[in-house]
Amino acid sequence: MGLVGESGCGKSMLGLALMAMLPPGGRITSGTILLEGKPVEKLSPKDMLSLRGSELAMVMQDPFTSLNPVMRIGDQIAESFVLHQDMTWREARLEAVKMLDHVGIPAPEESARKFPHEMSGGQRQRVVIAIAFSCRPKVLIADEPTTALDVTLQAQILHLLRGLQREQETAVLLISHNIGVIAAACEKAAVVYAGQFVETGATESILRSPQHPYTQALLAAMPRESNERLKALGGSPPDFARLTTECAFAPRCHHRFEKCQATPPLIGEKHGVRCWLLSEK
Numbered sequence: 032m033g034l035v036g037e038s039g040c041g042k043s044m045l046g047l048a049l050m051a052m053l054p055p056g057g058r059i060t061s062g063t064i065l066l067e068g069k070p071v072e073k074l075s076p077k078d079m080l081s082l083r084g085s086e087l088a089m090v091m092q093d094p095f096t097s098l099n100p101v102m103r104i105g106d107q108i109a110e111s112f113v114l115h116q117d118m119t120w121r122e123a124r125l126e127a128v129k130m131l132d133h134v135g136i137p138a139p140e141e142s143a144r145k146f147p148h149e150m151s152g153g154q155r156q157r158v159v160i161a162i163a164f165s166c167r168p169k170v171l172i173a174d175e176p177t178t179a180l181d182v183t184l185q186a187q188i189l190h191l192l193r194g195l196q197r198e199q200e201t202a203v204l205l206i207s208h209n210i211g212v213i214a215a216a217c218e219k220a221a222v223v224y225a226g227q228f229v230e231t232g233a234t235e236s237i238l239r240s241p242q243h244p245y246t247q248a249l250l251a252a253m254p255r256e257s258n259e260r261l262k263a264l265g266g267s268p269p270d271f272a273r274l275t276t277e278c279a280f281a282p283r284c285h286h287r288f289e290k291c292q293a294t295p296p297l298i299g300e301k302h303g304v305r306c307w308l309l310s311e312k
Contacts, residue, residue, distance in 0.1 A: 033217030033234060034206045035249075039268055041226035042206045043092070046172045048072075049204075050089050051079045066170065085115040088168035092175040094155035098147040104131070104158055105143025111165040130161040134191060153184040160191060167199045174206045189216045210253060214238055222246045225269050225279035227294075232302035242304040244284045278307070 034042050047053050049064055051071065064071040066086065074082065083089075091097035099107055108130055109123035118126065124143070131139035134157040147155055156176060163171055173192060177185035193216060196203045207213055213220050213234060220237050222230040222245065230243040241247045251262040266283035278284070281291040290307040297303035298310060 033213035033220040035213045036223035040223045086169045088163040090173040094159040115166045134161045170202045172204045229305045
């Protein structure tokens with residue numbers, strides 16, 4: 032499942048909420064997060080700690096800041112096995128080397144003894160993915176896992192994620208501002224604007240027939256092979272502290288009409304769209 036939208040729309044905050052890792056001052060005010068029927072947001076910090084890494088895992092946006100700079104790579108992977116698989120450190124370090132090999136790190140035994148700064152950006156991202164998949168989680172949240180990488184490395188990381196997802200039968204939520212990444216990797220997608228899903232459904236359906244004006248604007252702004260000028264979306268995203276009852280996208284929408292003074296619900300089942308235009312058709 033892909034989550035796409037511009038910077039600041041709430042994608043990463045949703046991922047952190049799912050992991051019960053909201054920053055200070057952040058809290059869940061409504062709704063429920065269910066993992067196999069269990070309400071995750073009601074778990075104690077101790078229970079949540081045991082859930083993270085074993086059933087829920089997350090690949091952060093920047094692998095360099097999410098890895099411990101003074102801890103060897105092998106030990107950082109081994110730590111997951113020690114905490115969640117009841118292995119000894121000796122057993123866990125052997126498994127860590129196997130995971131490094133599995134995610135395509137060259138010379139895995141030697142690489143296990145390295146520190147994060149001794150590896151390239153692409154290798155660090157593979158290490159973070161190895162940590163996330165080490166205990167075969169049921170759900171993986173990948174927050175912009177290819178942002179800092181060049182196009183070739185992006186394709187390699189997406190291929191690795193897809194391979195591990197199928198092998199371990201893990202559900203993956205891929206967060207990105209890049210529609211191309213979502214198109215290449217995801218079966219389903221949700222377009223986010225101002226903290227709300229404005230369009231959801233099969234990725235192919237959304238890309239071929241976008242229904243929400245925001246989705247249409249995002250796709251129109253994508254670079255193409257032709258020499259056509261890109262169509263910029265005017266205005267700016269709203270201030271979350273000043274949201275009103277009207278549709279959040281209304282101030283930037285060319286189709287705005289009287290009904291937009293109220294926030295629309297998601298209209299449609301397989302292909303949901305949060306726009307009053309659908310009710311007018």
